[in-house]
Amino acid sequence: MHLQGVIDKAVAEVGRILLGKEGQIRLALCCLFARGHLLIEDLPGMGKTTLSHALADVLGLSWKRVQFTSDLLPADILGVSVYNSKDASFSFHPGPIFTQLLLADEINRTTPRTQSALLEAMAEGQVTVEGETRALPDPFFVIATQNPIHQSGTYPLPESQLDRFLMRLELGYPHASAEREMLLRQHSASNDRVQLTRCIDSEQLDAIRRAVAEVHASENLLDYLQRLVAYTRESAEFAVGLSPRGALALLDCTKTWAVMHNRGHVVPEDLQMVLPAVASHRLLPAGDYAGDGTALVALLQRNVDVIRA
Amino acid sequence: MKLLHQVPRNALVWIIIAQFTLVAPHAGRVPTWILLLYLFAALWRIQVYRGQWSFPGRWVKAVMMLSGFAGIYFSYSSLIGLEPTVALLLTAFALKLIETVARKDVYVLIFLAYFVCITEFLFTQDLLIVGYSLLNVIVITTALVALHQPGEHQFNRRTIRLAGVMVLQAVPLMLVLFFLFPRIGPLWTVPVKSHAAKTGISDFMKPGDIANLSQSADVAFRVQFEGEIPDKSQLYWRGLVFSKLEEGAWTNLGYFDIPAKQRRTVIVDTIGDPLRYSIIMEPTQQNWLFGLRHAVPDRPGILVAPDFRLYSLVVIEDDFRYSVESWPEAPLETKLSSWRREVELRLPAGDNPRTRELANAMRLEAGSDREFVDAALERFNVEPFVYTLKPPLLPDSNPMDAFLFDTLRGFCEHYAYAFVVMMRAAGVPARVVAGYQGGEINPVNRTVVVHQFDAHAWAEVWLPGEGWVRVDPTASVAPERIEMGLEDAVAEEGTFLAESPLSPLRYRSIRWLNQLRLRYDALTYRWQSWVVGFDGKVQFDLLRDVFGEVSAGRFAAALIGAWALVLIPVALSLLRKRDTRPRRPLDREYLRVCDRLEAAGYPRRAGESAAHYATRISQACPAWAAPLEQITALYNTCSYEGLSSGETSEVAKSFYRAARGFRPRRCDSDIATAGPEFDS
Numbered sequence: 001m002h003l004q005g006v007i008d009k010a011v012a013e014v015g016r017i018l019l020g021k022e023g024q025i026r027l028a029l030c031c032l033f034a035r036g037h038l039l040i041e042d043l044p045g046m047g048k049t050t051l052s053h054a055l056a057d058v059l060g061l062s063w064k065r066v067q068f069t070s071d072l073l074p075a076d077i078l079g080v081s082v083y084n085s086k087d088a089s090f091s092f093h094p095g096p097i098f099t100q101l102l103l104a105d106e107i108n109r110t111t112p113r114t115q116s117a118l119l120e121a122m123a124e125g126q127v128t129v130e131g132e133t134r135a136l137p138d139p140f141f142v143i144a145t146q147n148p149i150h151q152s153g154t155y156p157l158p159e160s161q162l163d164r165f166l167m168r169l170e171l172g173y174p175h176a177s178a179e180r181e182m183l184l185r186q187h188s189a190s191n192d193r194v195q196l197t198r199c200i201d202s203e204q205l206d207a208i209r210r211a212v213a214e215v216h217a218s219e220n221l222l223d224y225l226q227r228l229v230a231y232t233r234e235s236a237e238f239a240v241g242l243s244p245r246g247a248l249a250l251l252d253c254t255k256t257w258a259v260m261h262n263r264g265h266v267v268p269e270d271l272q273m274v275l276p277a278v279a280s281h282r283l284l285p286a287g288d289y290a291g292d293g294t295a296l297v298a299l300l301q302r303n304v305d306v307i308r309a
Numbered sequence: 310m311k312l313l314h315q316v317p318r319n320a321l322v323w324i325i326i327a328q329f330t331l332v333a334p335h336a337g338r339v340p341t342w343i344l345l346l347y348l349f350a351a352l353w354r355i356q357v358y359r360g361q362w363s364f365p366g367r368w369v370k371a372v373m374m375l376s377g378f379a380g381i382y383f384s385y386s387s388l389i390g391l392e393p394t395v396a397l398l399l400t401a402f403a404l405k406l407i408e409t410v411a412r413k414d415v416y417v418l419i420f421l422a423y424f425v426c427i428t429e430f431l432f433t434q435d436l437l438i439v440g441y442s443l444l445n446v447i448v449i450t451t452a453l454v455a456l457h458q459p460g461e462h463q464f465n466r467r468t469i470r471l472a473g474v475m476v477l478q479a480v481p482l483m484l485v486l487f488f489l490f491p492r493i494g495p496l497w498t499v500p501v502k503s504h505a506a507k508t509g510i511s512d513f514m515k516p517g518d519i520a521n522l523s524q525s526a527d528v529a530f531r532v533q534f535e536g537e538i539p540d541k542s543q544l545y546w547r548g549l550v551f552s553k554l555e556e557g558a559w560t561n562l563g564y565f566d567i568p569a570k571q572r573r574t575v576i577v578d579t580i581g582d583p584l585r586y587s588i589i590m591e592p593t594q595q596n597w598l599f600g601l602r603h604a605v606p607d608r609p610g611i612l613v614a615p616d617f618r619l620y621s622l623v624v625i626e627d628d629f630r631y632s633v634e635s636w637p638e639a640p641l642e643t644k645l646s647s648w649r650r651e652v653e654l655r656l657p658a659g660d661n662p663r664t665r666e667l668a669n670a671m672r673l674e675a676g677s678d679r680e681f682v683d684a685a686l687e688r689f690n691v692e693p694f695v696y697t698l699k700p701p702l703l704p705d706s707n708p709m710d711a712f713l714f715d716t717l718r719g720f721c722e723h724y725a726y727a728f729v730v731m732m733r734a735a736g737v738p739a740r741v742v743a744g745y746q747g748g749e750i751n752p753v754n755r756t757v758v759v760h761q762f763d764a765h766a767w768a769e770v771w772l773p774g775e776g777w778v779r780v781d782p783t784a785s786v787a788p789e790r791i792e793m794g795l796e797d798a799v800a801e802e803g804t805f806l807a808e809s810p811l812s813p814l815r816y817r818s819i820r821w822l823n824q825l826r827l828r829y830d831a832l833t834y835r836w837q838s839w840v841v842g843f844d845g846k847v848q849f850d851l852l853r854d855v856f857g858e859v860s861a862g863r864f865a866a867a868l869i870g871a872w873a874l875v876l877i878p879v880a881l882s883l884l885r886k887r888d889t890r891p892r893r894p895l896d897r898e899y900l901r902v903c904d905r906l907e908a909a910g911y912p913r914r915a916g917e918s919a920a921h922y923a924t925r926i927s928q929a930c931p932a933w934a935a936p937l938e939q940i941t942a943l944y945n946t947c948s949y950e951g952l953s954s955g956e957t958s959e960v961a962k963s964f965y966r967a968a969r970g971f972r973p974r975r976c977d978s979d980i981a982t983a984g985p986e987f988d989s
Contacts, residue, residue: 216951220893265950268918301916307896 003208010199014054017194018047020178024169026260027277028055028062028143033208034256036166036249037122037142039107039281046171047144049214052103055143059205060198061100062137068110074117080128092129097121100137107156118142119161139205154287158285159240166249167274168281170294209260210292215255216265224268225251226276228304237291237299239284246282253278270304275301316415316456319468323452324418325351328406330445331425332399334438339396340384343403346377350406357407365407373404415456422449434628436829436836447476481875489852489868492845509593510548510743510764514559516708519743520698520720523795525761526812528591529745530599531834532565532757535585539601541747542791543637545767545779546599546759548744550616552652557705559726559741567615571648574613575673577603581638589837590629596621599744599759601635602779608632616740617641617777630842640776653738653771656730663710664727666735672735673699678772682780685719685731689724689785693717696787698799721790724782725766738771739909742779747794753757753831760814762806763797895961898968899944909973919944933973 007029008162028051031038040048049065056063066077096102097118104118121127122142124136144165147154162168169170174182225247233241242250253274258266279300280293291299332339332347356362365373376390385393402421409415426445429438450472458468509529510522530546551559553566564572584601598611598619599639606613609633610622621629642649656665671688675681695718703711712719719727725741746765748757769779784791790798796805802873806812817823852859856867890973892900903913906926913922923941927934943964947957 216950218949220896220948267920267945267949269920272916272918303915306918307900307915308892 003204003211003259006200006204007208007260009122010058013058013196013199014051016196017054018051019046020175020180021051021171024171025051027167027169027274029272030253030256030260031167031277032059032141033205033260034166034212034249034252035139035141035209036253037144037164039162039165039168040143040145040171041144041148041168041281042171044147046173048171049103049105052105052143052145053169054196056101056103057196058199059101060201061139061141063101063103064096064099065103065105066096068106068107068114070109070111072110072114074114077114078121078129078217081130090130092132092134094134096128098134098136100139101141101143103140106147107144108146108156110155112155112158115155115157115161118144119157119164122164139202159282162281163243165244165281166253167277208256211259212252212255214264215258217251217255218265219266221266221271222251223308224304224306225254225271226293227308228271228300231300231304232279232296235303237286237296239286240282242279242282246279250275250278272301316409316412317458318358319444319455319458319465320415320452321354321409323448323455323468324409324415324422325354325406327422327445327452328402328450330448331402331422334429334441335395335399336373338392338432339399340380342380342384343396343399346400346403350403353407354409364410364904370404370408373407377401377404391431394787395431398425399427412456415452415850417822419449419453419456422452434841436833439836443476447472450476475510478879482739482872485875486839487843488848489864489871491864491907492848494511509595509761510745512561512595512597514549514551514722514726514741514766515557515745516700516703516712516719516723516726519722519764519766520700522764523698523720524806526814527761527765528830528833529759530588530590531830531837532586532759533755533834533838534757536870538750538755538757539584539637541750541794542784543601544747544774545601545742545747545765545781546748547602547604547618547742548597548599549742550614550769551741551743551831554655554657554730557708558655561618562616566603566810568648571615575615575617575642577617577639579603579605579636579639581636582985583637584637585632586635587630587632587838589834589842590631591624592629596624598625598629598631600633600864601637603636603639603641604956605636606633607630627718628837630838630839642771643774643776645771648664650738650771653740653822654733654736656733661707661709661730662705662834664713664730666761668715668734671731678737678770681735681737682732682770682772685728686780686782686785689728689782692874694719694724696720696790696798698805714837721783722766724786725768725828728768728780728782728830732768732770740769742769742826746781746791749794751827751830751834753827754834756831874921895944895947895964898965899940900939902971905971930973936967936971938969940964943967 010029011022011025014029015022018025028038028040032055036259037214040051042048052065053063066072076093077095079095079098080092081090081092083089107115107118121136125138126133128134146157173179197250229242229247229250232238250271254266254271257270257274258264261270274299276294280297283293283296285291285293285296289296328347328351332344336344353362353365377397379395381396381400382388385396387393388397394401398421401424402418405414405418405421409418423446424447426442429442447469451469454468454472454475454538458465511518516838549561552562553560588599590598598606598621599711600606600619603617604613604619607621612620612622614620619633643655646888668685671684672681675684697718698717698720700723701716703716703723709730711717712723713727722741722743727737729741743764743766745759745763745768747763748759750757765783767779767783769777770780772778781791791961799805806814814826817826849859851866899919903922909912911926911929918924919941923937926937943960946952947961947964
């Protein structure tokens with residue numbers, strides 16, 4: 001099927017500038033195909049912004065970038081009405097949010113007030129400024145990056161707002177070989193940003209969406225999914241289990257993943273692949289459990305068997 | 310109030326239900342106002358729950374408590390004794406409901422409920438009551454379970470099912486404790502049932518007493534013979550021996566009526582073959598026991614009186630079991646002391662002149678005492694005497710003259726009375742014996758069931774050389790009474806159990822009903838002999854049979870061992886995985902393949918999917934790669950692809966074929982260490 005080729009090409013295209021991170025690139029694309037917002041969390045300088053730019057390029061979306069700082073205000077994102085003295089009226093100057101893909105860099109450096117303005121727009125797909133509701137373009141994606149919360153000068157996102165992101169990715173250090181290649185390339189191509197070619201147009205995006213809706217999820221698989229979800233709600237290590245929205249997100253991503261691998265049905269491996277990205281930021285460890293969300297997901301996978309035994 | 314401390318609705322409902330089911334069996338024993346108190350308490354508590362009324366204040370509670378005490382004092386004219394204390398407990402149980410504010414109060418109420426449940430056994434140990442109490446325990450436990458399900462506001466069948474399961478799980482522990490827990494003597498004694506009615510034959514006899522008793526279908530006692538059951542006409546269960554006739558009533562000799570020298574047990578020559586049997590008596594609140602002549606008891610605490618009757622040192626308040634050896638052919642007291650002769654000849658002076666005259670005349674005609682006895686019996690047979698349950702009332706003075714010459718209608722006690730008066734008047738020592746005659750043989754378990762309507766009175770005369778000889782004048786009047794039983798003897802009259810219309814004994818002609826009755830009676834016998842009669846002595850004997858010697862250490866070992874035997878399976882079943890829902894056959898087959906691979910040294914890792922497992926094994930052991938990949942692909946197709954049911958069954962068939970044919974042997978190469986890629 002040609003969709004598969006298109007997707008593989010997009011992955012390869014992004015891989016040109018983000019070396020050795022194919023898994024994360026595929027997950028990020030999966031998230032955008034599932035029409036979800038993406039949160040990338042890692043230390044500074046790991047390639048978060050690079051990935052965001054590259055995704056915008058290959059999807060051929062109009063994009064804007066906002067660098068979040070502690071003094072950023074909601075109006076700086078949403079837009080503002082300015083008095084025009086010529087015709088004695090207010091005219092609205094749209095903010096950077098009126099774009100198809102918004103890169104919200106270091107979202108946890110700004111105050112909760114600004115964060116919530118953005119997150120509300122993410123949930124509703126529209127913005128209300130001065131009593132007037134304005135629709136955001138379609139598709140509308142947010143790729144937010146954030147620093148690990150224990151860094152100084154951050155305002156951690158509350159769980160309710162973390163839940164609005166379909167996936168959370170961590171990039172991690174590159175492999176030695178990939179890093180070597182990057183270092184070599186840096187030497188020759190100076191600081192210019194590499195312009196990537198657009199691989200997926202909006203029709204193909206819609207086609208992927210339609211294909212996802214037709215993916216078959218068998219009883220066995222739903223059973224496995226439900227047992228995973230039930231485990232997070234019942235087990236002592238979890239303070240908060242997966243919500244029904246979390247379960248829906250999990251199924252949605254799993255189906256998208258199956259489409260990306262050219263299958264009309266879902267297999268447990270699909271679920272296992274997307275599970276860490278979809279679930280880890282929605283899970284909270286109970287008071288005396290030392291691990292973070294990622295450790296919880298590993299625990300979850302160990303303790304829930306694919307086959308009911 | 311915090312939600313945590315509130316009483317859940319369901320727990321409240323269940324404890325109120327438990328209150329009513331618990332008080333119900335006491336209803337016949339306690340005053341009516343206690344039952345009304347239960348209704349009142351339930352009403353109050355429900356109104357509190359609905360927010361209509363409020364909890365009682367301190368003074369109201371004090372007044373209610375004191376009124377409770379006063380009410381019991383007025384109803385029983387005492388606060389001490391079994392019934393008043395149980396009534397006090399029931400009153401407290403009812404009143405406690407009104408002040409159950411928080412969860413901790415419900416705990417008190419529930420533990421009180423378990424205690425109230427036990428009090429029923431102070432009055433009866435009937436099999437039906439035991440079953441009912443078990444139901445009560447389930448209801449109380451349901452309240453306890455509901456107390457821990459605060460979120461439930463609807464009736465939930467799970468609650469009662471869980472309680473039932475818990476009670477069932479407790480049953481083996483109950484049995485262990487019952488059979489093995491040391492039966493130490495009571496640490497305190499339960500006060501005597503001061504208000505319980507004495508049942509059975511009484512220690513004095515007036516004409517009419519036994520006829521009244523004959524209206525009762527209650528069981529007096531049950532007998533199990535070791536050998537053959539003797540003929541019914543030989544079953545004369547001696548209970549009381551009436552030697553004294555004063556003011557128209559027969560009584561037995563009291564302890565102080567007998568001179569000190571005569572009090573010792575008379576030695577009897579035991580000749581002939583003995584009958585061995587054990588008797589389980591229903592409680593009578595009296596101390597005399599029953600046995601065929603001549604009865605020798607098997608244990609201390611049961612004595613033989615100088616007139617050869619059995620009695621217990623304590624009053625029979627509960628089902629009482631004892632074993633007896635009887636020597637029917639043994640002569641009793643061949644030599645009569647002068648005191649005894651004088652006692653057994655004594656008649657009130659000037660009484661019944663016509664009877665005395667008749668007796669003296671007959672004695673003169675007869676050649677010996679034996680012939681005189683026969684002549685007297687002959688007279689009862691020939692004259693138109695009628696055996697009836699409804700004899701006419703006899704005058705207080707000279708009653709036997711009226712009976713023998715005018716009315717001629719009587720019941721066994723009339724005949725025995727008249728016969729003994731005639732004997733004594735003519736100088737033959739004689740006395741009345743009261744007890745039971747006959748009994749019903751239950752074919753189910755070969756026991757003899759003796760009912761109250763089998764109560765009987767007969768006579769004993771002392772003949773030179775023979776000692777005391779049993780003479781039953783009733784047998785001369787109505788032989789069918791002795792041969793067949795009371796029912797046939799009064800069949801024409803239709804008075805058999807005329808006052809007990811609901812007794813199942815009246816419907817013996819209905820076959821299945823009678824079978825049911827006999828079976829239940831056999832069950833009751835087992836219950837009484839194995840459970841109610843399981844006392845310290847039986848327990849000791851049982852343990853000695855099993856362990857050889859009984860010591861404290863062995864007792865403890867048996868108790869702990871049996872306890873562990875019950876609890877270890879429970880613990881093991883808890884250790885097993887909780888989810889026991891049946892797996893799909895497909896999964897089961899696949900897991901069998903996994904088991905085989907595990908046996909070959911390659912277990913599936915926790916949470917590993919079929920495809921990952923196959924990949925890992927194939928890397929480790931390429932020889933298996935092809936069949937395993939086929940199996941996995943087929944399994945995944947069946948499990949996850951949206952095939953139509955027909956296609957699925959086709960694929961499933963080939964899966965089963967491939968899976969069953971796959972027999973891995975040990976593989977030499979090392980297992981691959983690469984696991985499934987979980988992290989992104």
